[in-house]
Amino acid sequence: MLNRLTDSLNFQAEALSLRSERQRLIASNIANADTPGYVARDFDFATALRQATGQGSVGDSSVHTPKLTMAASNGGHLNRNGQPVGGRDQPDMNYALASQTNLDSNTVDMDRERANFADNTVRYEATLRFINSQVRTLNTAITGQ
Amino acid sequence: MSMFKIFNVAGSAVSAQSQRLNVVASNLANADTVAGPDRAAYKARQVVFTTTPMGEVGTAGVTVSQVTEDNSPGRRVLDPKHPQADADGYVTYSNVNTVEEMVNMISASRSYQNNIEVMNTAKSLLMKTLQMGQGG
Numbered sequence: 001m002l003n004r005l006t007d008s009l010n011f012q013a014e015a016l017s018l019r020s021e022r023q024r025l026i027a028s029n030i031a032n033a034d035t036p037g038y039v040a041r042d043f044d045f046a047t048a049l050r051q052a053t054g055q056g057s058v059g060d061s062s063v064h065t066p067k068l069t070m071a072a073s074n075g076g077h078l079n080r081n082g083q084p085v086g087g088r089d090q091p092d093m094n095y096a097l098a099s100q101t102n103l104d105s106n107t108v109d110m111d112r113e114r115a116n117f118a119d120n121t122v123r124y125e126a127t128l129r130f131i132n133s134q135v136r137t138l139n140t141a142i143t144g145q
Numbered sequence: 146m147s148m149f150k151i152f153n154v155a156g157s158a159v160s161a162q163s164q165r166l167n168v169v170a171s172n173l174a175n176a177d178t179v180a181g182p183d184r185a186a187y188k189a190r191q192v193v194f195t196t197t198p199m200g201e202v203g204t205a206g207v208t209v210s211q212v213t214e215d216n217s218p219g220r221r222v223l224d225p226k227h228p229q230a231d232a233d234g235y236v237t238y239s240n241v242n243t244v245e246e247m248v249n250m251i252s253a254s255r256s257y258q259n260n261i262e263v264m265n266t267a268k269s270l271l272m273k274t275l276q277m278g279q280g281g
Contacts, residue, residue, distance in 0.1 A: 020148040031158030035194040
């Protein structure tokens with residue numbers, strides 16, 4: 001019964017955690033805007049959220065593909081991204097192509113990164129508001145007002 | 146909380162950019178330096194940025210890996226009356242290119258501002274995250 005109350009919150013929690021990960025990634029890109037040879041990275045949010053919540057492709061909600069995880073019997077085992085096990089799997093990262101030719105082969109496009117950062121900030125706040133309003137709804141239901 | 150790493154990332158970038166700004170300042174300050182008695186004028190310096198991974202995948206900060214010296218010859222001006230003139234009457238100034246340094250300075254200060262803004266945004270998001278579920 002209780003998990004029915006919190007199931008929808010779990011989805012938003014996954015979204016929030018992915019948003020914060022993307023925020024960190026874009027911050028890294030902005031920080032390395034002047035580093036020669038740095039390649040900007042990003043991930044597709046929709047795909048990552050689908051992977052994290054174990055849902056099928058969009059428009060086909062009946063397909064429920066469980067997330068495959070490797071067994072880790074030892075604390076020194078690494079997951080498929082080469083990270084120590086324990087944490088959640090990292091989303092698949094993509095590398096950005098340079099939008100303009102650059103002598104130092106840095107592919108950070110400041111305009112794009114700033115836009116992505118602003119976009120991600122707003123969506124993070126939106127997710128926070130969803131969570132807050134759901135909590136408010138649940139509280140109202142529990143207290144019976 | 147992976148967002149706390151943003152402060153490390155943007156902080157490293159801010160300190161790297163301020164070091165770059167420092168180097169530009171000392172270059173500009175020495176733009177008109179004349180070679181001393183040892184015939185060695187000030188040489189322009191440049192910082193070299195390197196990406197530093199910070200734990201998780203995709204979290205990359207910046208550090209200044211080295212400071213290089215520009216070894217191109219200094220500007221030589223014919224001025225026999227100058228007290229520092231050599232036997233041929235030439236005075237050797239430092240090899241600082243003032244226009245290049247000004248461009249460098251503007252670029253460094255813009256990057257600095259960008260990273261400060263990233264930190265401010267991350268801070269306000271984290272503050273809102275802390276108030277999650279409190280009815281806001």
